[in-house]
Each structure stands twice: as C-alpha cells, then as structure tokens.
Amino acid sequence: MDNMQQQFIEAGTLMLAGMVFVFAFLGVLIIFINTVLARLAIKFPDPIVVPHSRPNKKSKSTTSGDISPAVVAAISGAVKRYRSQHGQDK
Amino acid sequence: MDNMQQQFIEAGTLMLAGMVFVFAFLGVLIIFINTVLARLAIKFPDPIVVPHSRPNKKSKSTTSGDISPAVVAAISGAVKRYRSQHGQDK
Amino acid sequence: MDNMQQQFIEAGTLMLAGMVFVFAFLGVLIIFINTVLARLAIKFPDPIVVPHSRPNKKSKSTTSGDISPAVVAAISGAVKRYRSQHGQDK
Amino acid sequence: MDSLTKLWLSTGLANFELGQVVMMLVGCGLLYLAIARNFEPLLLLPMGFGAILTNIPVAGFSEAGGLLHYIYYAGIDTGIFPLIIFMGVGAMTDFGALIANPKTLLLGAAAQFGIFATLFGAIALNYVPGIEFTLKDASAIAIIGGADGPTAIFLASKLAPELLGAIAVAAYSYMALVPIIQPPIMRALTTEEERKIEMKQLRPVTKIEKIIFPLGVLMMTIFFLPSATPLVGMFCLGNLMRESGVVDRLSTTAQNELINITTIFLGLGVGSKLSAEAFLNVETLGILALGAVAFSIGTASGVLMAKTMNKLSKDPINPLIGAAGVSAVPMAARVANKVGLEANPHNFLLMHAMGPNVAGVLGSAVAAGILLALVGG
Amino acid sequence: MDSLTKLWLSTGLANFELGQVVMMLVGCGLLYLAIARNFEPLLLLPMGFGAILTNIPVAGFSEAGGLLHYIYYAGIDTGIFPLIIFMGVGAMTDFGALIANPKTLLLGAAAQFGIFATLFGAIALNYVPGIEFTLKDASAIAIIGGADGPTAIFLASKLAPELLGAIAVAAYSYMALVPIIQPPIMRALTTEEERKIEMKQLRPVTKIEKIIFPLGVLMMTIFFLPSATPLVGMFCLGNLMRESGVVDRLSTTAQNELINITTIFLGLGVGSKLSAEAFLNVETLGILALGAVAFSIGTASGVLMAKTMNKLSKDPINPLIGAAGVSAVPMAARVANKVGLEANPHNFLLMHAMGPNVAGVLGSAVAAGILLALVGG
Amino acid sequence: MDSLTKLWLSTGLANFELGQVVMMLVGCGLLYLAIARNFEPLLLLPMGFGAILTNIPVAGFSEAGGLLHYIYYAGIDTGIFPLIIFMGVGAMTDFGALIANPKTLLLGAAAQFGIFATLFGAIALNYVPGIEFTLKDASAIAIIGGADGPTAIFLASKLAPELLGAIAVAAYSYMALVPIIQPPIMRALTTEEERKIEMKQLRPVTKIEKIIFPLGVLMMTIFFLPSATPLVGMFCLGNLMRESGVVDRLSTTAQNELINITTIFLGLGVGSKLSAEAFLNVETLGILALGAVAFSIGTASGVLMAKTMNKLSKDPINPLIGAAGVSAVPMAARVANKVGLEANPHNFLLMHAMGPNVAGVLGSAVAAGILLALVGG
Ligand code: NA
Numbered sequence A, B, C: 001m002d003n004m005q006q007q008f009i010e011a012g013t014l015m016l017a018g019m020v021f022v023f024a025f026l027g028v029l030i031i032f033i034n035t036v037l038a039r040l041a042i043k044f045p046d047p048i049v050v051p052h053s054r055p056n057k058k059s060k061s062t063t064s065g066d067i068s069p070a071v072v073a074a075i076s077g078a079v080k081r082y083r084s085q086h087g088q089d090k
Numbered sequence D, E, F: 001m002d003s004l005t006k007l008w009l010s011t012g013l014a015n016f017e018l019g020q021v022v023m024m025l026v027g028c029g030l031l032y033l034a035i036a037r038n039f040e041p042l043l044l045l046p047m048g049f050g051a052i053l054t055n056i057p058v059a060g061f062s063e064a065g066g067l068l069h070y071i072y073y074a075g076i077d078t079g080i081f082p083l084i085i086f087m088g089v090g091a092m093t094d095f096g097a098l099i100a101n102p103k104t105l106l107l108g109a110a111a112q113f114g115i116f117a118t119l120f121g122a123i124a125l126n127y128v129p130g131i132e133f134t135l136k137d138a139s140a141i142a143i144i145g146g147a148d149g150p151t152a153i154f155l156a157s158k159l160a161p162e163l164l165g166a167i168a169v170a171a172y173s174y175m176a177l178v179p180i181i182q183p184p185i186m187r188a189l190t191t192e193e194e195r196k197i198e199m200k201q202l203r204p205v206t207k208i209e210k211i212i213f214p215l216g217v218l219m220m221t222i223f224f225l226p227s228a229t230p231l232v233g234m235f236c237l238g239n240l241m242r243e244s245g246v247v248d249r250l251s252t253t254a255q256n257e258l259i260n261i262t263t264i265f266l267g268l269g270v271g272s273k274l275s276a277e278a279f280l281n282v283e284t285l286g287i288l289a290l291g292a293v294a295f296s297i298g299t300a301s302g303v304l305m306a307k308t309m310n311k312l313s314k315d316p317i318n319p320l321i322g323a324a325g326v327s328a329v330p331m332a333a334r335v336a337n338k339v340g341l342e343a344n345p346h347n348f349l350l351m352h353a354m355g356p357n358v359a360g361v362l363g364s365a366v367a368a369g370i371l372l373a374l375v376g377g
C-alpha cells in the first residue's frame, strides 16, 4: 500500500520534528530560566518581610479568645454573604 | 360560531389528555420511588457517621474561646477575600 | 482653509451647546434633590434602629470568646466554601 | 442654533408617544412592587427596569443594535436563560421530602388542573370582543397556573412571544401574591379539624436515592415526553450536581453567580417585551384575570386532592399541604405551614408541604412539555 | 525537510513585521505600568496582554475565527461590555455624599469643560500634517477628559473604533496619573487659605432618597438626553440594585464576579485594537497630548468653579474638591483629600470630594450622550 | 384520540433508535465513573449528562435551535471555552517548583513522546479494517497522550471535530486512571534504590521570577510557535494575573466562578458530540486503545529520561518524578510522591514532581501547537 507508506513517512517525520522541537523549546526555556530569571532574581530580590511590620496581612487570630477587628469585619462580611445566599429563596 | 366550538373541543381534549398524562407521569414516578429507590436505599444505606471520626467536616467551634486551625484558615481566607473585594476600587 | 473654519465653528457650537446642556442637566438635578428628594426624606424618614432590637444584623462578636451561633454558621459555611475551592484541583 | 434644534429633536420630550409613557409607568409600578412590596424582586426589579428602558424614545434599546435586543435574542428567544435558571433552581432543590413521601406527587399533579382549566378559560375569553387567543396563546397563558417563573417564560417564548411580557408580569405577580390568594381558598375548602391534622414524621432519605431520583425523572421524561426534556433535563442536571457531592464547586456556582448573572439579563430581556403595542390592550387584562383564576383553581385542586387522599390513606394527610402543589417554591409551602399553625400551634407542616411543592415544579414542567408537544408543533 | 521548512515558515521569527514588534513592546509597556507602577491594573493588564496577542504574526487572534475577534465583536462593538461594567460601577457607587450636598453637582458639570475644550483642541490639531480628525474622531478623543474608562470605551466604539486603542490607553494612563497631574494644578489655582477651608459635616441621607435618586437621574436622562440612556440607564440599574436592598445577591454579583469577568474580556478586546496601523502614527501622539490637556483643563475648571461657588455660597466650599469633578473615582477624591491634609492636617475632605467625584461620572455620561446625539447621528 | 396519537408519536419510546439507547448508556456510564468512581467529575458529569441529552429522540438538543447546538457552536467550535479554562488553569498554576529546578523541563519534554508515538500508532491502525484515520485525525488522537483535557478538546475541535467526543472521553478517563496506569510502569522501569533517592530541597523563588516567567514563555512561543499562542497565551495570561499580585480579583474570578461556569458548558458541549454515528464504531475502540498506549509511553519516556538525567547530573534526581511529566496536574505528581513513599517513607517527592508536572502542561501545549502548524494548515 503506497498510501500507507507515505502516511508512515509523514507520521515519522512529524514524530521526529515534533520531539526535536519540544526538546529545543523547553531547552531554551531552561536557558531562559538559568540566565534571565536568575539574574533578575539577584537584581530584584524579594523584600524581606518582618512579620511584625505587616500585622494585618495574616491576622494572628490563633491566640484563643482574641479576635482582631479585621477578623470581626471578615466574619460579619461572611455572615452577610452567608445570609444573602441562604436567606433569599429561588 | 363553529370555530369557537372546535376550539372548545380542542381545549377540552387538551385538558383531558393533559391531566391524564400528568397524573400518569407522576404516578409512575411514585412507583419508581417505591420500588427502585426503596430497593437502592436498602442495598446502599448511608454510611453511619460517627461524629468523632470526621472532626473537620463541621468544625465544632462552639466551645467559646477555642478556635480550631480550620476555622482560622477559613477566617484568614475570608479576610483575604473580603480585602480583595473591598480594598480594590473600580 | 474654509473647511477648517467650518470645523472650528462646529466644534465651538458643540462646546457651547454641550457645556450649557451639562450645566442645565445637573442644575435641574440639584433642584430635583432639593425638592423631590428632600420632601421624600421628610415624609419617609429612615426607621430608627435601636441596636439591641436587631442583634443579628451585625453580630457583636467583639466580646472575646463569645461567638454567636450565626457567626459559627458563617464560619462553618466559610470553611466549607474554603474547602470546596481549595480541596478540588483543576 | 442648528445644534440646539438637533439636541431638542433628540430629546425624549420631543419624541414621546403616550403608550411609551404609560408603559414606563407600568415599569415603575413593577419596581414599586419589587422594592416596596417585595414582590419577587429578583426578577421584577430588572424586569421593571427593562420595561422602562425599552420604552425610551429614540434610544432604541430593543431595536437592532440595542442592548435589550441582543439580550432578548441571545438569551430568551433561544431559551438559554430560562434553562440556565432552571439548572440553578435544580441545584437549590432538595427532593428529600418528596422521596420520603412519594404520595405527595399526586398533589403536585392535581394542582396542574389550574393550568388546563385556564387553557379552557382562555379559549372562552375569545367571546370577549378584542380578545383573540389562538390555542398557542391560550397554552402560554395557561402555564401561569404552573406558578413557576422560568417555565412560564420558556413556554411563552416558544408559543406566544408577543404575550411574553404580560405572561411574565402575571406569573411573577401572582407568585408574590400567593400568601394573599391561597389562605382564603384553603380555609374555605377545609374544616378546622382537617387543618389540625398532624402528619407522621418523614423517614430519612439516603444519598443514593437523592442521586438516582433526578436521573429517574429524566429517564421517564425521555421515555414519555421528550418535549419536556430541555426544562426537566437542565433541572435534573442542577439537582444531580447538587446531590452527587462530587462537583460542589459547579453546584455552588450554578446556585449563585451563574443564576444571579442570568437573572439580571433574563429580567431585562423579559422587560424588553413590555412595549405599548404588546401590553396595552384588552388581552393583557384577560391574561391578568386568567392568571388569578389559574392560581385559585390550582390551589383548590391541590386541597381537594389532599382531602380525598386523606380519606383513602392510612397515614393522615393534612389537606393544607395540597395547596403547595402549585409550586411557587418555597412560598406556597410556607403558606401551608402558616395556615396550619393557625389551627394547631404545634403542627409544623413545612417539611410535609415541601413534597407537593417540589412535585408541583415537576408537574408544571411536565404540563409545559405536553403543551409544547400537542400545541407547539 | 519539508516539515522543518513548514515549521520555520510558521514561526513568528519568519513572519514578524516591524510594526508588530513595536506594538508588542507597547503591550509590554502597558504591562509594566500595570504591574510595576500599579496604573489601573485591572484594565491595563489584560489590555497590554491583548495588545501582545493581537500582534502575534500568523496566529490571527483578531482575524475572523480568532479569540480576540470574537471578544471584540461580541462585547465591544455591540457596547455590551462597557455597559455591564457601568452597571457594576453603579452598584459600587454611593451617592450619599452627593445627595447630602447637591451643589457639588455644579463641580461635576464644570469639570466637563475638559471634554469640550479638548474637542476644540482636537480640531485645531488638524493643522498638524498627518493628523486629520473628523468631528466624530474629535468627540471620541475629547471624552478622555471625562476620566471615566467605560464611558470612553463606549463612546469610542461608537464614534471612532479605529482610535479605540489609543483612546483607551490615554484614558486609563491619565486616570492612573491623576495623583501626579492634579496636585500642581490644584496648588497653582488656590491660595493656602483656600486649601485650609474646612467644610460643614454632611447631613445623613435617608434610604428613600438613595432609592429614588437613580430613578430620578434616569427619568431626566430620558426626558432630555435619550442618547445617554444606555450608559446612564445601566449605571442607574446597578445603583438601584444596590440601594433597593431587595436584590442583594444580584447587586453583589454585579459588583464582583460579573464585573470581573467582563473586565478581563473588555481589556483583551480593547487591547486587540492596538495594531500597528491603528496606533503607530502621529494621531496617537496627538491623542496622548490631548488627553493630558483634557485632564488638566477639567481639573482647572473644577477648581475654578469651586472657588467661585465658595465666594457665593454661605457654607464654605474648599476649592480642592472641585478637582474631583473630573471623576476618576475614587482616586481624584483621594487626591483632593491628600492635598487638603497638606495644608491643614485636621481637614478631611474625602467625603466632601466624593460628591463632585460621582457627579463627574454623571457629568461625563451626559457629555457622552450629547456628543452621541449631535455628532453620532 | 387525535391528541393521544400525537402525544404517543411525540414520546421517546415511539422514536428511539438503538444507537441512541446505547449512547445514553454510555452517558450513564460516564456519570457512574464521575460520581461513584470520582473520575474527573468536574468534566465527566456534565459531559455524561450532555451525552444523554443529545441522544434524546425528538428533543433536538443538538440540532439548530437546540441548547447544546448553541453551546457547541458558540463555545467549542470557536475554541473559546477550552481557552477560558486554560486561562483559569494558568491562574491556578504555581511555577515555583519548575523555576527552582529548571532541568525538570526536560522531563516534561520527554513525556511528550507519548503524543508523537501515538500519532505513529494511529496511522498504523489504518491497517485495521473499518479504521481510516487521516493525519489530522491521528494528531487529534495523539494529543490524548498530553494528559491535558482543555488542550485535547481545543486541538480536536480544530483538527477532527467528529472525533471530539471519543477523544475527550479517552483523555479524561485515562487522566482519572493515572493512579492505576502509572505505578506499575514506574516500578518496572526503576530499581528499589532509584525509587529511594532523596532530592535536594528546592531553593526559594522570587516574585519577579514568577512574574517574568509566563511572559518569557509567551515570548518564546511567539518567536518559535505562533500556532500554540492561543493555548499558551491564555495560560500565561492566567498565570500573570496570579503572580502579578495587582489584579487579585480578576485572578480569583478566573480560578473560580469563570472556570466553573465554563466547565459546565464545556462538559455539556463536548457531551453533545457523543452521538451514535460518531461514537459507536471501531474507530472509538482504536482511540481508547491508543489513549492507553499514549499514557503508558509518556510515563515510560518520562521515567527513562529521569534515569538518564540522574546518571548525568550532579544533584540526584529520583526517576519517579519523570512520570509526572505527562501533566495530569496534580494527580501525576501525587502518584510520584506515593510510589516514592512506598520505597522510602521519609521521601517526599511532591514538590519535586510539581516541576515536571507543570512542565508537562507546557510541553503538551507546545506539541499541540506543532501539530496545528504542521497538520492543521
Ligand atoms: Na407548578
């Protein structure tokens, strides 16, 4: 079957071209990460976050019985949201 | 008015056919529930849930002053969500 | 350039008509607020809300260690929502 | 001066027609009902607003290229919006009470007599001069008796789009009026003793039953009434998403953001059909009258069916729960509960009334399918 | 070998045109402004990304069948996306400060002079070789002075779609630059004493006022300027959903998920208009220059109007709040507050500036309606 | 009687064809897998339901005017739904592990051999009578090996829409079967010692790297493979929204409501392609067989590549993480972790496996782009 043979050749070429391309593409991406990103990471390091300087980013409501105003606001927001979703029917 | 008479006959037939069909349909549904579903309910009963085996399914935060980590996570999630919704304008 | 001149006249007319209209429109709106709304405000004053009569509107969960059932419901709802969003992947 | 003339000619004042003014007042009336009287505000508020917008002269909201034109043809003419709403309602519906007491399906069936009797009535109204309802029109009007908004909009958009505005107004208004329309009928048809009847506590329903139920309903609809499968199918999809427990994030979205977004546009789109030509005529009065009749007959049929069943059944059935068969979920069930409490302060009928209530949703979707199959072709 | 040739011919490298490269850099510039400089990131991030995508050779994002093509024609060409955004903005807007001090509407009116003066300026720019703005173009450019993104996009998509990209870039960039553009103008036009003026505390506003206000605005727009009703109408619908208190779930969705979804696609769709042919020309430079002029004139007009009113009014008016009349909600109000605090550390102008700020939104929607009515026909 | 005949003729029972019944059973099978076996329920539940709906006689869900027809042509034929999903997945993806250990990109590349080997296999299947796959068909089938649902749907809708149903069924089923398919292959190709290898802890990754990474990926795709930019572009847009930190509300919506809404409709639309003619044939069996082969080859290639790299690299690489290169995020990474723990209870590979896992997503999007470029033209 001549047609089949040609299809196999096409499929084989695709396989070869495809795998070469995939490896080339992701390989270049490795180089990109190792050069560009690595250099950027050194030039623009993440700011060092002192936990106490951002007390409201993650509310430290772990101490029992001591709830910060932000949490209260969030809770009352959640209550409101909860009610608006469950209190109104259809 | 011949036309009106025919319309009445059509409407009457619709009424009859409709009500018969509705009763038949929902009646068969009763049979379905009483046979198929009833049998399924016996074959596949709900697993018996021992409250203590799933402590994190409904956090038992009713005891005052004792907040579980899951709740804290939820609260901080709510705070974050609250802020992302209210802190950014337009 | 005759064409330019005509365009300037058109633009000038637009400017004049536009500013007059904007002022007229928002001016009438002032009158609307000062008459219609002011009268409505007197006729239908907001109901006086005694804080204690609606204790569940804003849950007063500021007292440490005392969480109302509504808040607990909201929290467990938030926990559920949090889990459903974060527990299922892709 | 040219500009000023042009500006004047482009004002609403220079272009108003009387009908548009009246229809804007109708729109304001709907807003009033929604906001001040709390009449089904989720739909009536955007609908009233849509009625105002569509009647603005010059603006062309409902003409080709206008916002409401796009909304109507993309979402309502295609049936997509009511079907999405129905999916969301399915995801909100708990069939537990119905599965626990399947007899209540008969109450949901009986209440559909409101639909078919109204169809007859609509044809009878053809004796009134100025009213000329075809069988399609009559069917679309009759579905008001189903007391189910999306079903009514879906059927009307298929059978009688020119009546859609009036039908939606009537359907949602009477649904909001359920607490006023039903109690007198319920009291008139029952004795004090009957209203005091306490019912047996419902058995618990297993997860597997709740999962298989929507699939069974869908299969039956496929076998017997394919024309109802768009409505029933989307409803069952929503319910399956809810009960399966494996796609909670989809179910939550269907019940919240998706249904909310769709509701806004559905309301606006339905409101866009409230034009003067389509609404300001005798037929609208006829539709409003027929709607009241439909709700009353549906309520009465449900109650009478429940009375009959109470006599035949070994377990007692409080006839009041029959009224919940008209659907109008969950309002009608609450009304049954309230009227029951008046007669017997220890009698909580709410859960028992939820059975006929959700049965009524299925019943009217089935009725809509029958009308589509027999009249829509 | 055939495959490799085909693969090479299908790469971007083999097909790039210079203009596309430049426009991708423009897109990257917008991303930089959005991410590193926090310039209106909600729109500029998707817009910059859309600018990159639309300029990719071979990929055909903005050709028939491409993603951005669908987004643009379904959402922007029809006007649907800006109108949905406007509904959401309406649902986020509190008119309380405006109702409490209605005089501030005049500040919102005065600031619109930025629009109409710019229209004049755009026509004058026709003296520059390579620039040829029609009256429609000039009107679409002038609306940048309205400092309101959705209004600018809506009007530009109707009057001058080929300028939409440049106009949106200018509008959002200058809105982000409000804290840099406005203060020098504000300081130059006011004395230290004026900036120190403290204003009377605002009276409380009742619920009924807040509910009737959007309806009143809509009615006036219907009477006097139907061409503005798409913008004003959707804005008032959102505001009514907010204030009515009966459709909180719709209002919440309009303010959150619906506006978020629409913003992503609006940004991508606007970005798709940033093609080399449309953007890389002298006209874009003209538009950027006119935008800066428009913001400056608008700010100055607002401040001068406030100075005048302060002299005529019995209650003191701090002229700084006039600058908030350009809209750019709530940035301009915050700028007024900040400049006020510099002069008088106890003078909190934020709430007072919210009045002219939201008045500016109405004012520019009205201005857009006038331009549509007089130039759009 | 006429009505009854009409009603009977409109029932499903009177119109069923055998193929429809079988396809409904297939739909029920998908629902079973989704609900009882938890096989990718988010897509398989709506997809199974869509399969049932599309095969209902008379109802015409997938004919002009039917709900699934609109969904398919608006969302899948255009490619919009898979692209929106991909944006959401991008917003959910953390590339930190990949950036920290970029070598793992090679594992994601190696695993794509599953795709191209399957393409070869699909052509070989043309020897089987009744199967006749064109190169386009073969490419669409091969992408199953990418183990990425939206990519498979997107490519199949472009190259072989008539096979879309079978391809989606195979892709999602095998993705759900990853924990069953992969472990035996992983154990067969590795020694106990190799599975015990502990890897160096990953370095922390800075914010700037995470922001620039999606832009870098997009730029490379633009340079080398524009045909992949729809998929890669939307993915990178989502990821940029996530990592930029300035548009959290858009990112949250893309990860939640928007992807949920789209998933419901994508599932229904894909299910609508499960018609008897398209599914009940030998080709579907071939596709299912090829899918299993594709996953197995992909897994093996990843593991073998990792073994090779472990020998060449100075830092130890556990070969198990190579299996995660097929994507199927995050299931495949979890499988690698689990098999690793069996050999060494102190060896937590999850984070290390996330690198190749997300690399696999990029790899299969690149592979899809190659197939589109070379076969799609
Ligand atoms: Na009903």
Ligand code: NA
Binding pocket: E145, E146, E147, E148, E325, E326, E327, E328, E360, E361, E363, E364, E365
């Ligand atoms: Na403005």
Ligand code: NA
Binding pocket: F145, F146, F147, F148, F325, F326, F327, F328, F360, F361, F362, F363, F364, F365
């Ligand atoms: Na992959």
